[in-house]
Amino acid sequence: MVHSRRKFLQFLGYSSLLAGKVSMLGPLSGCNSFKIPATAPSSEDKLTLASGLNYSIITKYGDPINQKEVFGFNNDYINFLALSPDDLILWVNHEYVNPVWVNGLDRTKANMEKERKLVGGSLIRIKKENNIWKMQVNDPYNRGLRGDTPIPFANGVEVMGSKTAIGTLANCAGGKTPWNTILTCEENYYGFYGERQPDGTISKSLLQWEKHFQNPPEHYGWVVEVEPKTGKAKKHTTLGRFAHESATCAMSKNDKCVVYSGDDKNDEHLYKFISEESSSLEKGTLYVANLERGEWMPLTIENPTLKVHFKDQLDILIHARKAAKILGATPLDRPEDIEINSFTGDVFVACTNNKPKRNYHGQILKIQEDNSDHGSLKFKASTFKTGGHDNGFTCPDNMVFDNNGNLWFTNDIAGNVLNKGPYKGFGNNGLFIVPAGGPQAGEVIQLASAPVDAELTGPCFSPDFKTLFLSVQHPGETSKDLVNPTSRWPDGKRPTPAIIAVQGDLLEKITG
Ligand code: FEO
Ligand code: CA
Ligand code: CA
Ligand code: CA
Numbered sequence: 320m321v322h323s324r325r326k327f328l329q330f331l332g333y334s335s336l337l338a339g340k341v342s343m344l345g346p347l348s349g350c351n352s353f354k355i356p357a358t359a360p361s362s363e364d365k366l367t368l369a370s371g372l373n374y375s376i377i378t379k380y381g382d383p384i385n386q387k388e389v390f391g392f393n394n395d396y397i398n399f400l401a402l403s404p405d406d407l408i409l410w411v412n413h414e415y416v417n418p419v420w421v422n423g424l425d426r427t428k429a430n431m432e433k434e435r436k437l438v439g440g441s442l443i444r445i446k447k448e449n450n451i452w453k454m455q456v457n458d459p460y461n462r463g464l465r466g467d468t469p470i471p472f473a474n475g476v477e478v479m480g481s482k483t484a485i486g487t488l489a490n491c492a493g494g495k496t497p498w499n500t501i502l503t504c505e506e507n508y509y510g511f512y513g514e515r516q517p518d519g520t521i522s523k524s525l526l527q528w529e530k531h532f533q534n535p536p537e538h539y540g541w542v543v544e545v546e547p548k549t550g551k552a553k554k555h556t557t558l559g560r561f562a563h564e565s566a567t568c569a570m571s572k573n574d575k576c577v578v579y580s581g582d583d584k585n586d587e588h589l590y591k592f593i594s595e596e597s598s599s600l601e602k603g604t605l606y607v608a609n610l611e612r613g614e615w616m617p618l619t620i621e622n623p624t625l626k627v628h629f630k631d632q633l634d635i636l637i638h639a640r641k642a643a644k645i646l647g648a649t650p651l652d653r654p655e656d657i658e659i660n661s662f663t664g665d666v667f668v669a670c671t672n673n674k675p676k677r678n679y680h681g682q683i684l685k686i687q688e689d690n691s692d693h694g695s696l697k698f699k700a701s702t703f704k705t706g707g708h709d710n711g712f713t714c715p716d717n718m719v720f721d722n723n724g725n726l727w728f729t730n731d732i733a734g735n736v737l738n739k740g741p742y743k744g745f746g747n748n749g750l751f752i753v754p755a756g757g758p759q760a761g762e763v764i765q766l767a768s769a770p771v772d773a774e775l776t777g778p779c780f781s782p783d784f785k786t787l788f789l790s791v792q793h794p795g796e797t798s799k800d801l802v803n804p805t806s807r808w809p810d811g812k813r814p815t816p817a818i819i820a821v822q823g824d825l826l827e828k829i830t831g
Contacts, residue, residue, distance in 0.1 A: 344660060344726055344755040352757050353828060360746030361768040362738050364806050366791065369766045371825025376809060377409075377445055377788075378454045379817035380420075384443050384461040391463065392416040392437040393816050394790040396493040396565075396717075397777035398501050400547035404782040405447035408460045408547045410501040411790070411818060412490035412777070413438045415510065416526070419798060420813070428531040435466030435528070438511075439487045440503050442550055452786065452820040462550045464503075466511070470543065473553040474601040476633065484538035484554055491583070492565035492656050492717060492777070497576060498598045501545045504563035506583060508539035537637050542566045542580065544600065558592045559605045559618065559639035567657040567666075571694025576600065579666060581654025585673050587640060588648040589686075591615055593694055605636065607643040608686075610700040616646045652678050658718040658726070662755075664691040667703060669715040671731055679741040680706030680713040683728075704753070704763070711763045713745050719778040721830050724755040727766075727778055727787070734772040734797040734805075748774045750789065752829070767821070770808035772796040777818075784830035787821040 358369040366374060382390045391413030399407040416437050422430040444458035455461070464470070466486040472478055491506035508514075510525040512534045521529055521536060528534070540560040545552045558566065561582040569577045576594040581587075589610075594603035606615035618625065618639060620632045625642055629635045635642045652673035659666050666686040672679055685703040689695040706713045716731040729750050732742050750767035754760050769775050773794035780787055795806035795814025806814040 344663075344724055344753060344761070354758055355752065355754065355764050355766075355825070355829065357764045358749075358766060358768055360744065360749070360765065362746045362771070363768070364771040364794075364808055365768075366770055366808065366819070367768045368821065368823075369764075369825060371828070372766065372821055372823040374789075374819045374821045375451055377452050377818045377820055378443065379809070379815045380437075381815070382454070383456060384441060384454070384463070385457050388436070388441075388461075388463045390441055390443070391439065391465070392421065393792050394441075394818050395491055395776045395792055396503065397779040397788045397790060397818065398493065398495050399779070400499055400501075401782050407445050407781070409443050409445050409788070409818075410493075410503070410545065410547060411441050411443065412493060412503055413440060414489060414491050414506070414792070417793065417796065418526070419801070420795075420815075426527045426530055431526070431528050431531055432467070434526065435486060435488075436463070437466070438490065439463060439465040439468065440490055440501075440545065442545075442547055447781075447786075450822070452788075460548065464543075464545060464550055464552055468552075470552045470554055473544070473555045473557070476556050478556065478633070478637070479535040479537045481535075481538070484541075485532075485534055487543050487552070487554075488539060489562075490543075491563070494566035494568050494578065496544070496568050496598075496600070497570060499547070501547060502566040502568070502578070503543045503545060504566050504580070505539050505541055505543065506562045506564055508562070509536065512536050512539065542578070542600075555600050556633060556636050557594075557600055557603055557605065559590060559636050561587065561590075561639050564655045565657050567659060569659050569664075569666075569693040570597070572690070572692040573694055575603070575694055577693040579657045579659075579668075581651070581657060581668060582640065583653050583655050583671070585653055585675055586650035587654070588643045589651055589654050589668060590639070590643075591693075605639065606696070607639075607646060607648040608698075608700075609647055610649040610651075610684075613698045613700060615696045615698070616648065618642045618646070622646075651684075652676070652681055655715070655731075656717045656728075658720055659693075660720055660724060660726075662724045664688065664693070666693075667718060667726065669718055669728065671714045671716055672706075681715055682706055683715050683718075708744060711765065712751055713742060714748075716774070717776050717778055719780065721780060722784045723830060725829060726753040726755070727751070728753075729775040729778060729789075731774045731776075734793070737772065747771060750775050750778070754829075770794045770814070771806040772798075772814075773806065773808065773816075780830070781820075785822060785827055787826060789819050789821055791817050791819060
């Protein structure tokens with residue numbers, strides 16, 4: 320038995336692992352020899368955590384960050400630049416506004432001007448004092464990058480006659496470059512200024528900002544790079560325009576920066592950008608995945624198949640979805656976050672669901688690049704975990720690996736179907752862990768349950784892995800009015816998005 324087990328482990332690439340239970344994630348590591356306690360799925364309007372975890376609120380929507388600006392709405396992706404292990408410049412995305420909780424539904428210009436100041440992202444300095452993370456109000460590093468902040472296109476590129484876009488919006492997930500800048504991704508941009516239709520007209524958007532502001536839709540749907548210390552930003556056209564969920568960076572074997580990004584829409588695609596440089600994203604090639612052939616296909620104007628459909632490279636990048644389909648890219652089930660297991664180099668892609676295809680629970684894919692090189696143009700794709708009642712999770716969304724190779728992820732069941740139909744029994748959204756080793760290796764264990772209608776997003780570990788930062792996004796989202804909110808988290812009055820610090824003995828044991 321030992322012999323066949325060793326062979327099996329060698330086959331998986333874990334030849335040094337000879338004892339204990341091993342998951343498909345990576346090496347046995349850390350002190351995961353204890354049993355991790357789960358928290359049960361819940362429909363309560365509370366943030367519940369597994370035994371051994373606690374949380375505190377760092378800041379929430381509407382809190383002043385300085386004398387001019389407040390913390391924006393619907394906080395999402397979190398990352399940071401560490402000034403020291405306990406002193407961070409935190410970047411937080413603000414994906415969108417729910418007008419019910421801001422100024423009301425009236426689509427006046429004044430309301431939209433206020434809404435534009437609540438999306439984009441916030442830079443806030445936070446410090447751990449007496450083991451509690453606190454926002455440093457009025458710190459000189461605190462500033463917003465908002466829906467009305469002018470942001471240039473990188474490398475002097477001109478889009479629709481302008482070298483500058485007004486604002487960033489729909490900032491969902493993101494990434495961090497090897498040179499310590501933040502990437503923030505413009506996801507569902509068409510909900511703000513609409514989208515250009517084939518006949519040249521602009522579709523009516525959810526927030527209808529196009530009613531009062533004539534901003535070209537082509538100025539949104541990009542990856543934006545931000546310097547945490549200065550707030551200086553630029554929009555990269557090189558990474559293509561689509562509903563970017565995240566932008567996950569790695570280095571190729573020949574020292575080029577590689578960025579993986581998924582397009583979170585039913586039947587859209589998985590992309591990867593290979594830069595010409597090791598510390599810039601301004602020049603390079605965008606590829607799209609064909610999973611059946613295990614091939615990254617370049618989206619370049621030199622390709623004769625594309626040349627007949629597009630006038631130049633920028634035209635391809637603006638219409639990346641169309642170019643991807645012409646080349647036969649594989650339609651996926653809403654690719655959301657992407658994370659790389661640094662122990663193995665495997666790339667994990669959370670596909671949240673694809674309801675028209677009756678895939679209600681989604682799956683997590685694993686991409687293994689040829690020669691474990693992120694610069695490879697060939698790969699193998701497999702399913703790491705399938706969502707559903709048997710595996711104890713549904714609709715995977717944001718992910719993060721800890722220092723011991725354990726995979727943590729959050730999920731996103733839409734508010735109007737929580738605990739209904741195929742989602743009955745899952746309760747509210749939550750936080751989960753898949754241990755890489757120990758007695759529960761490979762199992763999915765729920766560690767937190769969100770308040771009603773909320774989604775836990777942006778999981779991010781502090782430098783010492785003793786804190787997990789999390790966004791509590793859109794609590795009470797399905798509320799029709801202010802009088803009867805579906806959630807009253809966190810203050811028992813009105814639902815308010817907030818960022819929290821999760822700490823405790825259990826976390827320190829898992830990441831110890
Ligand atoms: Fe903003 Fe795809 O989640
Ligand atoms: Ca997401
Ligand atoms: Ca992530
Ligand atoms: Ca989602």
